[in-house]
Amino acid sequence: MDKVNAHILIVDDDPDLLHTARIVLKPLFSSITTESNPQQLNYLIGHQPFDVVVLDMNYTIGATSGKEGLFWLKHIKQKKPDQQVVMITAYGDIKLAVAAMKAGATDFVVKPWENEKLQATVMSAFKHSSSKKELENLKTEQRSLKKFISSSENELIGNSIAMRETFRVIRKVASTDANVLVLGENGTGKELVAQAIHQRSGRSEEAFIKVDLGAIPESLFESELFGHKKGAFTDARENRQGRFELANNGTLFLDEIGNLSLPMQAKLLTVLQSREVVRVGENVPIPINCRVIAATNGNLHEMVSTKEFREDLLYRLNTVELVLPALRERMDDIPLLTQHFLNNYTQRYRKSTIELTDQALEHLSGYTWPGNVRELQHAVERAVIMAEGDQLDADDFLLNPKAVTPVHSLNLDDMEKAAIERAIQKNQGNISKAAKELGLGRTTIYRKLDKYGIKY
Structure with a gap:
């Protein structure tokens, strides 16, 4: 021994x-x-x-x-x-x-x-x-997580129609044990949604375990998720619980679910169907009882049609499907979000009160935010760090000039161009969908793309 x-x-x-x-x-x-x-x-x-x-x-x-x-x-x-x-x-x-x-x-x-x-x-x-030590360590992690989630810096913020709908879905689904699939671009707050659902659920006192599936090599997938027995492979120096066991009675958040290969998808589906795991190197099934919340920035429905993602796994994951809006689709929230981050970072970096000029807010509102809320957060943080006075102006924010559109111009051509660009971005470059949303025919939208020099 x-x-x-x-x-x-x-x-x-x-x-x-x-x-x-x-x-x-x-x-x-x-x-x-x-x-x-x-x-x-x-x-x-x-x-x-x-x-x-x-x-x-x-x-x-x-x-x-x-x-x-x-x-x-x-x-x-x-x-x-x-x-x-x-x-x-x-x-x-x-x-x-x-x-x-x-x-x-x-x-x-x-x-x-x-x-x-x-x-x-x-x-x-x-x-x-x-x-007892492992349990205490897990409880300590959970206390830290709750403190992290409850801190104002990590709240879901928004008062737009799109965000009010998001909050409504969170409230309705949280009290159930239904699996949830959270879709949205990078930086829209998918993990915050998962944490919000967990904290409002009957499992809130149990573990919230996050797994970044995009960071796990295929060779370690089973070991990480299902656990392993000592000696099962070269580096297995002791028995280890997988993430499913650690999340037992709690919530398992599977981030970047769209990155799974088809063989890994099959193994995950088996566990979701049987609700039990078998550690690598063992043959004894271990019952698991955890809620699964998955997230991706990919279009799983399109991946199903191209045979890149299993349809049966998608239906196991998306009992409830929640699509987070991109920041450009909730521009009304930019003043609220900006002030929220401004308050947090002035406090964190022990700065005196800093105010935002009208020109700065107009500058931020005229940006399409390809990095979404995360990009806005980082932009405000940098501006606060570099601030030398008690005001932040437009020049204090380093934004990609290619993503700035004159949305506050009253010129009809400027407004039309901005609307077309937003529709194309919202529909991920699909011109037909953008035209339909704008109420334009395909011939008309192509003519306007040429008129305004919009690349597609």
Whole structure:
């Protein structure tokens, strides 16, 4: 059996027992510390962490009551309530065992012990300790995530018709366990939508686990999502839970779902259908109960028609489909978003109050924002960092001049050109769809494209 990375402390007044216990436990655990004087416990547990403490019940010659051991057990649990302690004594008194367990002992071993019994008892205590630490780490992550989500900097902001509809869908779907597919361009806030759904759901106290599918190599897909058994492949040095297990009873957010290859899509579909995973290297199915929210900036429906995405997987994912609007489709929200980011970054960078000039706001409102809300956020952050006064003007924002359109011009040709450009961008370059939305015929729109020099 390979050693586990664990630190074990053995406290007993018998040097022969300490020597024997070290020999028995050394093949299993990476670090063993022995101590004959229980008075040293204060220093030892105060200066380094131990996964398991193995503690004798009696230290005075002739003592059999176990009171000393119980005293030190209570002392340890008072200082470190989560400490795993295995009690050990030469007398198999059931009342003593019960008293030790009531005082917080993990288990109880009678000496002279069987080596396998001591090994199994300490290993069990270690695994219990590891599980509690893993759970606490996960809870800490969740507390941090909730703080992150609830911070004003990471809110979904908007009062446009498009965003009011988005909020309505979030409210309706959050209380259900329905799988949700969030579609939208990069920078529109797909992850924020997933987090908002989770926080308003009955699973909000459980884990929210994000997986960036675009960053996982195909060779590691099963290991990352479904877990693996120690030794299943070269780098599998220990048993590992996959993301589905970590998200059990919570929410699993599968970002960039459109990047999955067809073989990976098939494996994911199998898990969604069976609601159980099998770790790599094992053959025992593990039931999973998590809500799945997927997101992509691609057009999955078109990918289905070109056989790049499985239709049955799409229908598993899009019980509810939510399409996030691009920022150019919700220009009414630019003043609100800009002020929101301005408030956040003046506070973060300890700047005095900074105001936006009318010219700056007009400049921002005349930009088509190919990077969407994320681009606006970064533009405001940079402007605040570089600001030298108490005002931000148009020149303080570095924007791509090719994406600026004179939307506030009252010239009819300028307004028509801006409307055509927005319609083409909204429909991702599809001229027929843009013409239909504008109420123009195909011949008319092509003539106007030539008139205004719009490239397509």
